Amino acid sequence: MKLAERVNRIKPSPTFAAAAKAATMRAKGIEVISLAQGEPDFDTPENIKEAAYKAIREGITKYTPAAGFPDLKDAIIQKFKNDNGLTYDRSQVFASAGAKLIIYNLAQALFGAGDEVIIPAPYWVSYTDIVLLMDATPVVIPTSEKQGFKISVDQLKLAITSRTKAIIINSPCNPTGATYTADELKALAEILLQKKILIIADDIYEKFVYDGTVFTSIASLGKEIQDQTVVVNGVSKTYSMTGWRIGYAAGSAEIIAAMDKIQTQNVSNPVSFCQKAAVEALLGPQDSVQKMIAEFDRRRRYIVDRLNAMEMIRCSMPKGAFYAFPNVTGLFGKKWGEKQISNSSDVTDFLLEDAKVAVVAGSGFGDDNYVRFAYANSMKNIEKGMDQIQEALKKLK
Numbered sequence: 001m002k003l004a005e006r007v008n009r010i011k012p013s014p015t016f017a018a019a020a021k022a023a024t025m026r027a028k029g030i031e032v033i034s035l036a037q038g039e040p041d042f043d044t045p046e047n048i049k050e051a052a053y054k055a056i057r058e059g060i061t062k063y064t065p066a067a068g069f070p071d072l073k074d075a076i077i078q079k080f081k082n083d084n085g086l087t088y089d090r091s092q093v094f095a096s097a098g099a100k101l102i103i104y105n106l107a108q109a110l111f112g113a114g115d116e117v118i119i120p121a122p123y124w125v126s127y128t129d130i131v132l133l134m135d136a137t138p139v140v141i142p143t144s145e146k147q148g149f150k151i152s153v154d155q156l157k158l159a160i161t162s163r164t165k166a167i168i169i170n171s172p173c174n175p176t177g178a179t180y181t182a183d184e185l186k187a188l189a190e191i192l193l194q195k196k197i198l199i200i201a202d203d204i205y206e207k208f209v210y211d212g213t214v215f216t217s218i219a220s221l222g223k224e225i226q227d228q229t230v231v232v233n234g235v236s237k238t239y240s241m242t243g244w245r246i247g248y249a250a251g252s253a254e255i256i257a258a259m260d261k262i263q264t265q266n267v268s269n270p271v272s273f274c275q276k277a278a279v280e281a282l283l284g285p286q287d288s289v290q291k292m293i294a295e296f297d298r299r300r301r302y303i304v305d306r307l308n309a310m311e312m313i314r315c316s317m318p319k320g321a322f323y324a325f326p327n328v329t330g331l332f333g334k335k336w337g338e339k340q341i342s343n344s345s346d347v348t349d350f351l352l353e354d355a356k357v358a359v360v361a362g363s364g365f366g367d368d369n370y371v372r373f374a375y376a377n378s379m380k381n382i383e384k385g386m387d388q389i390q391e392a393l394k395k396l397k
């Protein structure tokens with residue numbers, strides 16, 4: 001069968017691929033510690049599960065409005081008001097089966113051949129491929145660790161052309177944890193407003209900030225900026241609900257209506273009873289979130305310290321999200337048995353096969369000098385994983 005050309009344009013999600021490799025090894029009886037997927041290891045809080053059980057018992061198991069039940073829309077509106085000081089009405093909010101499908105539907109609604117979308121690197125693995133699936137062109141702005149993995153105004157200006165349609169800003173960033181300050185966002189927004197470039201703000205890690213870092217949603221920096229921004233968020237990370245598949249967006253009524261129309265032709269609606277659980281997540285008690293953040297913070301400091309204690313690896317302290325993104329170029333050129341390590345995929349192969357720790361190569365995030373460790377695993381497993389890596393590194397020549 002000749003597959004459509006677009007299939008060859010993209011790669012499978014590297015995070016899913018890494019998790020699948022680990023699962024294959026486990027199926028063979030090999031014990032693998034996975035620090036690959038960006039999935040909190042905590043259970044979904046009980047009150048949220050209860051809301052889903054209740055919804056199922058009440059028969060909320062049918063199709064729903066495409067963009068979500070009115071009470072979910074109201075909960076999303078409330079969340080934006082409480083957390084970000086943003087005001088929207090029901091025509092401006094939208095729910096889908098995860099933030100990934102939000103971004104996909106948004107891209108379907110906006111991008112086509114000839115459009116350019118600016119994506120600062122390192123970036124979340126799916127942005128570039130989703131843009132490519134729409135026949136549009138990702139324009140990647142590389143950033144360095146020295147600049148805190150954040151783009152500068154000058155870099156932004158240089159990347160803009162007459163074809164630039166949008167920029168995706170992900171702060172806190174997966175994989176670097178880089179978190180833009182309000183002033184940095186303001187400076188970028190000024191240019192984006194001037195050039196009428198749509199801002200897609202992926203705020204999914206907004207709650208995961210550390211060391212007194214303050215999260216600012218770019219949309220909250222003024223009415224004009226809000227009007228030119230689509231905010232993307234979801235319950236997957238904040239409430240440990242990755243499997244429930246509920247993401248949401250807020251933006252102009254025109255764009256939201258276009259996404260709604262598209263959704264009627266793909267997933268139809270986010271899962272009915274998961275929507276009720278998401279209402280409870282957004283409006284119910286938030287103490288589980290605080291507990292999760294405190295535990296992530298503890299692990300963050302531990303994993304970064306351990307990585308920095310390893311010869312050949314250096315890792316800066318991330319300010320947000322739940323990933324460590326160490327530079328692994330110290331391993332390049334080293335020999336492991338007959339094999340030579342020459343890029344980030346070789347490093348992840350070595351760590352998986354020798355140390356039995358699954359992590360994700362930086363190449364998938366647009367920077368081959370790094371690998372991503374998700375500290376979304378128990379402290380015990382992280383400790384064990386670090387011990388195993390330390391031992392494995394001794395074998396390199």
Ligand SMILES: Cc1ncc(COP(=O)(O)O)c(C=O)c1O
Pocket residue numbers: 038097098099100101124170174202204233234235236242246247
């Ligand atoms: C930056 C970023 N955006 C969006 C998503 C998608 O999240 P969801 O589970 O809601 O589809 C992820 C998941 O890893 C992510 O890291």
